[in-house]
Amino acid sequence: MTDNVYRTLLELYKPLPLSDRLFVRIRLLLSNLYQLEHYVPREGKILDIGCGHGVLSNLLAITSPQRQVLGIDIDAKKIAAAQRTIGERGNIEFEVGDAAFLPNHSFQAVTIADVMYLIPPDIQRAILASIACVLEPNGLLIWKTHSHYPRWKYATTYAQEWLMTKLGPTKGAGIFFMNCEESLQAIRSAGLHPIVVPMPSHRPYSDILFLGCKS
Ligand SMILES: C[S@@+](CC[C@H](N)C(=O)[O-])C[C@H]1O[C@@H](n2cnc3c(N)ncnc32)[C@H](O)[C@@H]1O
The missing domain is CATH 3.40.50.150 (Vaccinia Virus protein VP39)
Structure with missing residues (x-):
């Protein structure tokens, strides 16, 4: 940035x-949200x-x-x-x-950064399907989440999110990180073409980006 x-x-x-x-300031320091902007x-x-x-x-x-x-x-x-x-x-x-009830409009792109894992997997899949519906043709889903690897980064991420939801300011139903294959499959099932974008960084978090392209 x-x-x-x-x-x-x-x-x-x-x-x-x-x-x-x-x-x-802390949010900007701990996460490369700027990488999402490029997509x-x-x-x-x-x-x-x-x-x-x-x-x-x-x-x-x-x-x-x-x-x-x-x-x-x-x-x-x-x-x-x-x-x-x-x-x-x-x-x-x-x-x-609520992510489960999207606005009744169409969009060129939908971003969802560090949110899905606060929602149970079945609802995550339903949300992806709704996102696919509100995307215009050639529209793009930009979904930032966390990978299960490397394990130590995943552990740090999990611990931080656990603290943020149990003691901190984040509202959510729990913590439900899907693994990479589950996430790709969920995007495909929603009718979007998935692409994985690594988010390598010196930060102790296992950030990963999934794109979903609507044809
Ligand atoms: C970790 S914060 C991320 C905030 C923002 N996307 C960012 O990157 O700075 C997670 C956010 O998801 C919101 N959230 C959790 N469940 C949600 C839902 N079902 N619908 C909409 N927002 C939700 C929380 O209120 C919280 O603001």
Whole structure:
């Protein structure tokens, strides 16, 4: 991420309390959300599911004003915080919403970053099928999650997510990481063509990206 984008992004969070601003900085430090940006079409309607404080949604909106971004999350407090970052911008909206009940619109791309594993596998599969329905022809799913390998990174990821859901601020039904083959199969069953994108980094997390292309 360029310094300029990073500064612009942080600037949006200035109206928020220190705790939220710190959370956003830590989120940017611990995860390469910027890698996802490269796969998102430069224009058109983009749905960011489980947007939390809206870091990825905002990143997509500021890096291309031709994107019309809608971020949804089940956590009303996070959505209220994300809405405070909008200011005068017209290319971004945030709404309370559940991944299991997607908006009745079509989208060029759907992003879902570090959300699916908070949802039981059967519902994950149903959500992938709904995503395939709301994608326009040639639309793209961009799904960031975590691999089961390397094992030590998976263990760190699992422990952190466990703490975040049990003691911390993340809402979720539990922790349900699908393995790589299960994830690929779920994308195929949804009618999308899957591609795996590694996310190598020095961070102690087993990040991985799956793309799902609609024909
Ligand atoms: C680890 S945070 C990731 C937030 C954001 N995607 C990011 O990358 O910064 C997971 C988010 O998923 C949201 N979430 C969990 N279950 C959800 C569901 N069924 N529908 C929508 N959002 C959900 C949580 O409220 C939380 O904000």
